[in-house]
Amino acid sequence: MEKRAYKDAVYGQLADVTKALANPRRLEIVDLLAQGEFAVEDIARETGLSVANASQHLQVLKGVQLVSATRDGHYLRYRLANPDVYAAWQLLRTYGLTRQASIARVVQDFRTQRDVLETLTIDELLVKLDGEGVVLLDVRPTEEYRQGHLPRAVSMPLDELLDRLGELPRAGLIVAYCRGPFCVFADEAVQQLRQRGYPAVRLEEGFPDWQHRQLPVETV
Amino acid sequence: MEKRAYKDAVYGQLADVTKALANPRRLEIVDLLAQGEFAVEDIARETGLSVANASQHLQVLKGVQLVSATRDGHYLRYRLANPDVYAAWQLLRTYGLTRQASIARVVQDFRTQRDVLETLTIDELLVKLDGEGVVLLDVRPTEEYRQGHLPRAVSMPLDELLDRLGELPRAGLIVAYCRGPFCVFADEAVQQLRQRGYPAVRLEEGFPDWQHRQLPVETV
DNA sequence: CGTTTATTCAATAACTTTATTGAATAATTG
DNA sequence: CAATTATTCAATAAAGTTATTGAATAAACG
Structure with a gap:
């Protein structure tokens, strides 16, 4: 040849x-x-x-x-x-968010509109989880929670959130997570919670990132 | 939005x-x-x-x-x-070689035609470099060698190889490297050397992979 | 300051990719 | 085994990508 x-x-x-x-x-x-x-x-x-x-x-x-x-x-x-496919997607995603100002801006604008000003990374969450008073909220559809979720996370899909506010603490910190940085479930959950005075932030990454880092995963 | x-x-x-x-x-x-x-x-x-x-x-x-x-x-x-671009290319390349049988086959066929049966990875080379009798041959164009090369590598672009055989040992091991796994310079160098009885193998990876792993690099 | 020269632009034709239909397929389940 | 149903196929028009040309540009250097 x-x-x-x-x-x-x-x-x-x-x-x-x-x-x-x-x-x-x-x-x-x-x-x-x-x-x-x-x-x-x-x-x-x-x-x-x-x-x-x-x-x-x-x-x-x-x-x-x-x-x-x-x-x-x-x-x-x-x-x-296979996991390489997720690694490739993650690399592309990170590249876009860190090197393409226009992408970072679109995400920032979307969140600013919803008053999602503060986010937590997985690393920051891991530190906070050592202490008390953090409630982890999985706001993805139930079926995805069922296939795997963060340890001790409470499943509360977005459409159930407002009916189940009673289950949430008014003090401490509520950390909502969903599919990943471009998923809007957590943004909307945080918006609704903050409007009602709950101390909520979103996790920057999503469940697959947690899983990909080999951190412990619970299945129902 | x-x-x-x-x-x-x-x-x-x-x-x-x-x-x-x-x-x-x-x-x-x-x-x-x-x-x-x-x-x-x-x-x-x-x-x-x-x-x-x-x-x-x-x-x-x-x-x-x-x-x-x-x-x-x-x-x-x-x-x-930036280095992320190389990381992305490397990921794609590895994906193709490990998960796409058709790509691995094309590379294998090309090398088999040239009797390049054996290759060395960087990890394997690092072990061998601890011992004696390994000659590293950089068969890329001079200008690329000049911009950076493996420590103690000899620059011998493909078109000079046959004129400079005298500089090479007939015993021990000659490891030829070039731009990367899809670069044909090292395959051709190994073919020519082996036809003349020199003990040559190619490095699977190329100079950028060595560099990306933070291994020491020499510039002229 | 005009000439040289590396690079880019613009126009074009061939080819590829895409979303939309509505029909076809193939496996499951009662 | 026939009905059901999730998925795929095939055809098509619109939109996007590519290599080729030859001309235009803009920076460098004597």
């Missing part, structure tokens, strides 16, 4: 993998699949895509082994093919 | 960064720029692109801050914008 043909083959195939990731919808799907397993119709609903379109995107990701699927009754459950 | 618009903005901008990388030529350029700084015409020559086309690709990479450039006399010297 000639040198040029060799390089074309190698860089071409690597570009194929990269191309599978180079689409806003597919990045959103990867970010979602970091939470666990989802059927095509769940993915379609969560991302606002049609089922056929979501399926098409999943085929592209599957074609380069970024996701895999197994059948479960009537459903095909899709998941990230 | 509405939730959907927010997500579209965030994932869209991250996809823009990914799209800049999602092209065989631009990946090849990133792989090349990992060696150091290059003018547009050098990049065009090394990749077989026209100067205008290389410039266009560089604009795309520059547009998302993956590369940067400064003027040096008549030339604009391009380089990777």
Whole structure:
């Protein structure tokens, strides 16, 4: 094989993998699949895509082994093919937030509108968890909490929050977390809690970041 | 800002960064720029692109801050914008080689044709360097050796190799390295040396991987 | 200060990617 | 085994990407 043909083959195939990731919808799907397993119709609903379109995107990701699927009754459950895929997404995400001012600004603006001024990183949370008076709030959908959550976290999906305020302390600190830095569940939870005088902040990262760091995980 | 618009903005901008990388030529350029700084015409020559086309690709990479450039006399010297860019390329490369059987096969076939059967990783090289009788051969162009190379490595660009065989030992081990796993300089050097009875193997990784691991680097 | 020269721009045609339909498929379950 | 149902396929139009040309630009240097 000639040198040029060799390089074309190698860089071409690597570009194929990269191309599978180079689409806003597919990045959103990867970010979602970091939470666990989802059927095509769940993915379609969560991302606002049609089922056929979501399926098409999943085929592209599957074609380069970024996701895999197994059948479960009537459903095909899709998941990230391996932890490297999450590492790649995390690297891209960090790159965007630290090196692309425009992305950091969009996130900042969104949170400022909701008075989410302060956030906690996982490292900062770990220090606070040593003390008392921290309540961890998992505001993702129940099914995602069920597939895995932070130790001692209380499951309180966003649509239940206002009905269950009684369970929350008015002193101390409430730390809400969700899927990751671009997930809005925690932002909205913090907004609603702070408006009602509860001491709430959001965790900057999400459950998959906790898991990826090999920190202890509870399943129901 | 509405939730959907927010997500579209965030994932869209991250996809823009990914799209800049999602092209065989631009990946090849990133792989090349990992060696150091290059003018547009050098990049065009090394990749077989026209100067205008290389410039266009560089604009795309520059547009998302993956590369940067400064003027040096008549030339604009391009380089990777920061070490994260190399980390991303390295992750993609490793993913391709370990998870995409087709890429590993292309590399394997190319090397088998050249009787490059055995390779050494950096970790394996570090062990061998403790002992005696290992000659390190940098077979990249002189200018890249000049910008940085492994300690005690001898510069012997491929086109000088056959004229300078006298400088090499017939016993012990010759370890040839170049730009990285997809660079063919070391494969060709090993082929030529072994055909003439010299005990040569190639280093699996390249100079940028050594550098990225914070191992000591010499500059002339 | 005009000439040289590396780089970029602009226009274009070929090709690829995308979302949208509505129909087809294939596995499950009663 | 037939009905159900989640998923995929196929066709299509719109939008985006790419390499090629040849001209334009802008910085450097004598």
